[in-house]
Amino acid sequence: MKFSSLVQKNSSKIIFIILDGIGGLPINGKTELEAALKPNLDSLAKTSACGLHIPVSHGITPGSGPGHFGVFGYDPLKYEIGRGVLEASGLGIDLQKTDVAIRCNYATIKDGVITDRRAGRIPTEKNKELTERLAKEIEEIDGVRLILSPGKEHRFCLVMRFPDNITEEEAMVSDTDPQKEGKPPAEPSPLNEKSKRVAQIAGIFIRKASEILKHEEKANFVLLRGFSALPHIPPFEERFGLKACSVAVYPMYRGITKLLGMKAVAVEGDIKEEIETVKRVYSEFDFIFLHIKKTDSYGEDGNFEGKVKKIEEFDAFIPEILSLSPDVLVITGDHSTPSLLKSHSWHPVPLLIKSPYVLGGTVSSFTERECLKGELGIIPATAIMPLVLANSLRLRKFGA
Incomplete structure (x- = not known):
């Protein structure tokens, strides 16, 4: 029944x-x-x-x-x-079968340790300013288009748009958020053989974003979580x-x-x-x-x-x-x-x-x-x- x-x-x-x-x-x-x-x-x-x-x-x-x-x-x-798909959908991004969506936080890092996972919940207007800067300076990595969209306060979304369709298995990458202050950020790690490329691009994005944000008082780092592709x-x-x-x-x-x-x-x-x-x-x-x-x-x-x-x-x-x-x-x-x-x-x-x-x-x-x-x-x-x-x-x- x-x-x-x-x-x-x-x-x-x-x-x-x-x-x-x-x-x-x-x-x-x-x-x-x-x-x-x-x-x-x-x-x-x-x-x-x-x-x-x-x-x-x-x-x-x-x-x-x-x-x-x-x-x-x-x-x-x-x-x-995955939370990335949820965040991207909520921000009005028209997700495609070629996409990996990631939910991101602006964060504060000092001496390699996360001191605030939410960057003091920066104002949404500041978020928009920073996200626009990142989007302008990091448009593509290794032939993969990057789409960034600001959310509320410290949250933003990153979508990796690949040339070909992506399976849910290929999007399986570990979060970089340590979940507690006082710990270093984790590296994005592939959770299977097929997700190595997504993890590699995520690592490059983090390094590029950190360089761009390094002079910010609070939002000087990014944490990535909820790597995901479209389900049915x-x-x-x-x-x-x-x-x-x-x-x-x-x-x-x-x-x-x-x-x-x-x-x-x-x-x-x-x-x-x-x-x-x-x-x-x-x-x-x-x-x-x-x-x-x-x-x-x-x-x-x-x-x-x-x-x-x-x-x-x-x-x-x-x-x-x-x-x-x-x-x-x-x-x-x-x-x-x-x-x-x-x-x-x-x-x-x-x-x-x-x-x-x-x-x-x-x-x-x-x-x-x-x-x-x-x-x-x-x-x-x-x-x-x-x-x-x-x-x-x-x-x-x-x-x-």
């Missing part, structure tokens, strides 16, 4: 919100969700189906790509998408029968949804601007995905209070979201990012599904510990979309 054979269309509306990295761990006895004053989220949780989801598998810490693919109903162990993924609308769009500030998350065939709506600003965009496009789509990034950023920075304040800021917009009267509202995260760890983690992620067809009344607030008491229990992330379709009455009965 194909899951798609059970899908039926109707006029129901679904809003699906990801508070990136929302899960946390206690500091002084409370997680970020427990410390936040969030009356609207807590009130919503009381009448919703709540639980926790596992993004990939028990004990596995997911990247953002796998985290999002799981909640969108795609097994991240089957559909493994079944479209979201074909799989779930939903005309879908995404509203996201950061390019990588638009890239994820574009790969799934969603309409990616670019937006500048923060939560207020994103909510206004959701209102503007609401009538055009069955499924609207809204991505909130800074909960994850503060978690990665170890900024407990910053993450708490961002949760509280989002909470204030809940009434505006509810004013649209969606038939199903989902609020969750793609993974946990505890400020305690300053990184993504393997911990289950709080999940809330609001619809007329839930039990409700099992939790008193939207927190990790309360969601453990919820009617959903602890489920795999890939179970979320079937539950969303069921609650929007978009799944037929199975069997006689």
Whole structure:
């Protein structure tokens, strides 16, 4: 039985919100969700189906790509998408079968050691200036065209466009990001015999970029990660029968949804601007995905209070979201990012599904510990979309 054979269309509306990295761990006895004053989220949780989801598998810490693919109903162990492809797609680069895409960071290096992996989160305008300089001075390496595009803050994207088609195997090169400050950058290393050329070109690019950037105070080095080529993924609308769009500030998350065939709506600003965009496009789509990034950023920075304040800021917009009267509202995260760890983690992620067809009344607030008491229990992330379709009455009965 194909899951798609059970899908039926109707006029129901679904809003699906990801508070990136929302899960946390206690500091002084409370997680970020427990410390936040969030009356609207807590009130919503009381009448919703709540639980926790596992993004990939028990004990596995997911990247953002796998985290999002799981909640969108795609097994991240089957559909493994490189971050480079996600970033390039989000930045509007029309990727081809000849391309290897790489997600890059500007970084700070001193005496051969990385002192800041994100170059102090340089302003986006500075990023644009530096990326334009690199693009102008490094147009080609060994007959391979280089396409560079700036992202937000310290992030940019590099696409190597080869004369011939590239397989996913040929793009398998190790990251150069050491993942922690105080360590030297790694060399781009081929992970198989076929990826030697990509690794070689990456090494040349790093050396050339370092020479160009060497006088910069902060962004004087580049780190490369997520080497990847285009995969094949079944479209979201074909799989779930939903005309879908995404509203996201950061390019990588638009890239994820574009790969799934969603309409990616670019937006500048923060939560207020994103909510206004959701209102503007609401009538055009069955499924609207809204991505909130800074909960994850503060978690990665170890900024407990910053993450708490961002949760509280989002909470204030809940009434505006509810004013649209969606038939199903989902609020969750793609993974946990505890400020305690300053990184993504393997911990289950709080999940809330609001619809007329839930039990409700099992939790008193939207927190990790309360969601453990919820009617959903602890489920795999890939179970979320079937539950969303069921609650929007978009799944037929199975069997006689």
